[in-house]
Amino acid sequence: MALTDIPLRVVLYEGEGATVLDSVERLQSVRDLLEAGFGVTRAGAARPVAPADQSPLLVLGRWEGAVPAGEVAGTRLHWGALGEVPAVQQAESARTQVSAPAPGAWKPWFPVIDYDRCTNCMQCLSFCLFGVYGVDESKKIQVQNNDQCKTNCPACSRVCPEAAILFPKYKAGPINGDLVSDSDLNREKMKIDISALLGGDVYSMLRTRSDRAKSRFSKERDSDKALAERQKCLIKLSELAADIPPEVLMSLPSPEEIARKAEAASARAAALTGRGSPATT
Amino acid sequence: MNLVSPTPAPAILYCHCRYAQVVPPEVKSAVLEQLCASGLPFEAVPDLCELSARRDPSLQRLAAAGPVKIAACFPRAVKWLFAAAGAPLSAASTEVLNMRVQTAAEVATGLLSAPLTPNLPAGKAVPADAPKPATPDASTET
Known part of the structure; x- marks a missing residue:
């Protein structure tokens, strides 16, 4: 394990082209991902969130059409759909693909x-x-x-x-x-x-x-x-x-x-x- | 003509403190529930300590993005966790809500509806005083 490896971040997308989640489903997704050790960004227009950076990203949403594909410059981007496959399972799959560190491999105890x-x-x-x-x-x-x-x-x-x-x-x-x-x-x-x-x-x-x-x-x-x-x-x-x-x-x-x-x-x-x-x- | 920019709404960061039992679970759970119900954008991290140790770039971006409210633990700890990540927080535009000692209602109100009240402890050190990034190969104590 190298502490310089950056963990996978999950973006919960509820903007244009996707359905807004009800609060129960949103809470369930966020809580499951946090408990599994994945950070979550719930993006929106009203307030800022940490901008995209070199962190590997998985963007999940309930898409109105096909699951988007494509790349954003400077990012390692994966897309997924909320629904049949649990969010945690998709995050784990994406994490493996980008070789991001496994959550829980190290208990962060340090001065x-x-x-x-x-x-x-x-x-x-x-x-x-x-x-x-x-x-x-x-x-x-x-x-x-x-x-x-x-x-x-x-x-x-x-x-x-x-x-x-x-x-x-x-x-x-x-x-x-x-x-x-x-x-x-x-x-x-x-x-x-x-x-x-x-x-x-x-x-x-x-x-x-x-x-x-x-x-x-x-x-x-x-x-x-x-x-x-x-x-x-x-x-x-x-x-x-x-x-x-x-x-x-x-x-x-x-x-x-x-x-x-x-x-x-x-x-x-x-x-x-x-x-x-x-x-x- | 008004040349003053409106104060941007603060970003929100929630720490789940996954690897320790020091934050009451009922407080974490209630705060997260209200955060998700608010419909507001936010960052939720499994463990702020781990991100600090990794010098995660999202902390640097968040610290540089302007006003921020953070639901985590003691303000002194949060201040120096960010500094250790090379992401010093602005004392003037950061409020830390302490889920170890505050009630869920107090944290949720502070996070979601109250005006930002800066509360990082003041001190002698400034961001420029922070040590240079570690160079373990050159100077590791063994």
């Missing part, structure tokens, strides 16, 4: 960035395990591989310090796009602190703790302490964010991975802009 709030801090790029994020030529964070996002995982939105990452299909605000309140921001900050514990800060925290209680921990290895602290943090995070899939929690990046990913993103941005190493990522 959407609110650039009114985004500060380009790159926390999301560093955190995401699935390579969803990247940077554009001006080193601005962007969603590049939305089909690689882990379905139902909102983890990156939880580490965003500005609540700038939306998942429109998420159940609750502000991640679903509802307005961001001050209390949401405070909550988000709490989450980023926890996230930081999972990353590099756990080591500095442990070093500080170790300095303070050197004798107590002198016989323990740093890696053991780090692992124990990490496990405690994971439990804490899973309690706060029960909707993050366990496999995501269990494979959160190590400090080394975060550093490596940040350096790689920085190098890519530098390569794209043809400049030297960027100051920050």
